[in-house]
Amino acid sequence: MVREEVVNKAGRAKEASRLMGSLSSFAKDQALRYMAEELVNRAEYIIEANKIDMAKGRERGLKGSLLDRLLLTEARIGEMADGLKAIADLPDPVGEITSMWKRPNGIQIGKMRVPIGVIGIIYEARPNVTVDAAGLCLKTGNAVLLRGGSEAIHSNQAIAKIISEAAVKAGIPEGAIQLIETTDREAVNIMLKLNEYIDILIPRGGAGLIQTVVKNATVPVIETGVGNCHVYVDDEADLKMAKEIVINAKTQRPGVCNAMETLLVNKKAAGVFLPDVLNTLKDEYGVEIRGCQATKELVEWVKEADDEDYYTEFLDLIMAVRVVEDMDEAMNHIYKYGTKHSEAIITTDYNKARRFQQDIDAAAVYVNASTRFTDGFQFGFGAEIGISTQKLHARGPMGLEELTTIKYIINGEGQIRK
């Protein structure tokens, strides 16, 4: 029965997707705006459903931060609707011919952006992902099969019902937006292997979810998420700038993947820099510091870091610190412990800036800026479906373009191959 629901919905998504590549931008944008309207009009219906999830969450003893993520208010529903309108306002990537050239035999070859087909999104608590993912997939001409967490199932059902009905009323093929309604975990296992109907899977959530998907899927996966990010403060650095960036990268929003987890400091700068910045982090921001021996010698109250700390994405007001001999040692540390997400150097030295940016292998490599900018909106994409930490297809923040693939179009007048 679980299989029946998943296969049936995926099959309908596949059918819908066949028609969606030809939808005009106008039709898609109109649908997105109507979906936004309907979310606002029917906010009360969503809030009622959300109350059930909230009550169950409390019963199950979900912690405060998770309950907060789950909570839907009129204001939050308004934000989700605004998100859809913002997607409608973006240019449509589908149909764009990114290049076209002519071969000596006269055939013209063009590279055209087209939808991928059916995108499976497997995500955890936040019900806003339901709206967001549906909007981004619709904009890019993809059908979407949504599988949210069981904690948010009533909220997701209400939202999916409203937006999919609105989409159909606005002329989008039936089946383009679908939510898996069973909370049986088997549904995920079935999605992972449904190559016949699902073109790609994007897991959004904790490391456990992502690893399950990556390890078991036969459908191609775009891996998102884990960011064990570093800031390296060079001996030749503007230490005032370095302090601001370190504080920002650690504390501005510690629970996200582009927050800094380990601070690396050149030993020549450590004596001046560390006592100041670590005291500020502790006293003004409540950050717990775990440092190497050299750090402890400079700042006595620091806890000792073990190897495991350097591997950890704390996602919290906790930070590891290591004093390094030089930039090479910093780069070796990043190579060993990093997850190739976002890495920064703070330096005034041109050659070191250049070499760090060249040699560090990560989705985003910064000179003199906070790692917190690794984000589709901050990069100017106007949208974000996640941040890819893999190297195939998409790397770093994924906007609309990353939800498309290409096809070659070839125009001739009878050319044959000799």
Place this chain on the structure above:
Amino acid sequence: MVREEVVNKAGRAKEASRLMGSLSSFAKDQALRYMAEELVNRAEYIIEANKIDMAKGRERGLKGSLLDRLLLTEARIGEMADGLKAIADLPDPVGEITSMWKRPNGIQIGKMRVPIGVIGIIYEARPNVTVDAAGLCLKTGNAVLLRGGSEAIHSNQAIAKIISEAAVKAGIPEGAIQLIETTDREAVNIMLKLNEYIDILIPRGGAGLIQTVVKNATVPVIETGVGNCHVYVDDEADLKMAKEIVINAKTQRPGVCNAMETLLVNKKAAGVFLPDVLNTLKDEYGVEIRGCQATKELVEWVKEADDEDYYTEFLDLIMAVRVVEDMDEAMNHIYKYGTKHSEAIITTDYNKARRFQQDIDAAAVYVNASTRFTDGFQFGFGAEIGISTQKLHARGPMGLEELTTIKYIINGEGQIRK
């Protein structure tokens, strides 16, 4: 012991790859040219090794076409060497900044092409793939782990020894080019799950090999290969052109993935077109024809096609034919039986050309040209590592660019996120 060899070589490839992103184009091209020289200088050594494979192949009763693929002569070794020189002559994609922009807060964000890391190539009989894949991976700054077929093991060992030694002598890090020498099939299973060291896998060979890799790998895979390609001859078509294209697409090289397998003909054109073209295909090219009922009514000697024929990639002088009502029926046929590789329409009608090219979902969609052009060299890429039939990362012929990924480089002067 098998595991030890694979893990050990993959680990060394990973280490080598860390240094390879920084190699200058000059150093890589010089190495490629030296590898070419050494192949020619030591041709006799390769031919001796090849003789062992040939003898074993004959013993095992390999069929003529396979033995021919396996055979290495001085001329063929010369061609492999020329291939390396041609790769050296291509522009280096690594380090190219494909776009760079400035955000309102002043940070500059650039998108830079970088190597993927370690590429695993799993391939069958042809020993030229050893040279070709090693050359393309080196050019793009990737380390390569090669796993060829057991039939060609002695040839591959000789070739890999020569080119990897030449590469090291020319200054390429040791471990950049490595061949798995055990012929134990377990080696492939180990490669498929070696996410720690291998960034992507590219299987090159028959459908069986490709499916094994796709279904069992946890390392991301680029699927290549299967092409069940169609030519649709519209009622409004230049039938002389249509005939030339059909003959070319079927017979110019029937054993490859971009050859046509099924001919679809509009019923209004069938009466004039089919008897002529099918008789020519049979009499002049020895093509076996399997047709629908309507085809048989027009051309009596045609064998009856069953549903299975329409699903089959014959890779041989065999062709299926179906008479269709109109373009929509042709497109439905392609949707049902096609593999999204290369599809062509022959028409003089502007609107049908446009709609076919828009609505057909395939890596390459042709108007009035032979499907045989789906090829990296024919497209003007100067190289080809395979033809991707998937939608992630690469679709269609893959040249040097498809062997790279990107990273974002961000330059600031102290920007933090508010």
